[in-house]
Amino acid sequence: MKNVEYETxxxxxxxxxxxxxxxxxxxxxxxxxxxxxxxxxxHRTKAPTHFLYGTVFCAECxxxxxxRTYTNRNKTRYKAWNCRERFRGxxxxxxxxxREDDLIAEIVSALKEHCCC
Numbered sequence: 840m841k842n843v844e845y846e847t848x849x850x851x852x853x854x855x856x857x858x859x860x861x862x863x864x865x866x867x868x869x870x871x872x873x874x875x876x877x878x879x880x881x882h883r884t885k886a887p888t889h890f891l892y893g894t895v896f897c898a899e900c901x902x903x904x905x906x907r908t909y910t911n912r913n914k915t916r917y918k919a920w921n922c923r924e925r926f927r928g929x930x931x932x933x934x935x936x937x938r939e940d941d942l943i944a945e946i947v948s949a950l951k952e953h954c955c956c
Contacts, residue, residue, distance in 0.1 A: 881903055895942070897924070902922050906918055906919070906920050919939060920939060
């Protein structure tokens with residue numbers, strides 16, 4: 840009935856659920872993580888993605904970096920990471936593309952510096 844006030848009660852763990860509370864909380868945490876990723880522009884698909892996707896961000900504007908395959912004048916193909924928003928022309932980001940080989944070399948170098956081995 841419209842315009843009728845009533846009290847609402849929330850009863851928890853009153854009956855056995857289809858899944859355990861632990862599984863329920865784990866699934867909710869996964870959904871929350873995916874929601875936060877979508878808010879910053881990371882959209883995962885069922886298709887396999889690059890292992891760095893969602894972990895590399897533009898140092899200038901903070902947008903996710905995306906991997907593209909290019910062909911140079913010698914017909915050699917290479918991969919490079921670009922600011923997604925710059926690539927789309929949606930902002931004034933001036934961050935240049937980074938070759939994947941250089942990016943991975945820098946990651947390896949940084950990991951070696953922090954490794955206790």
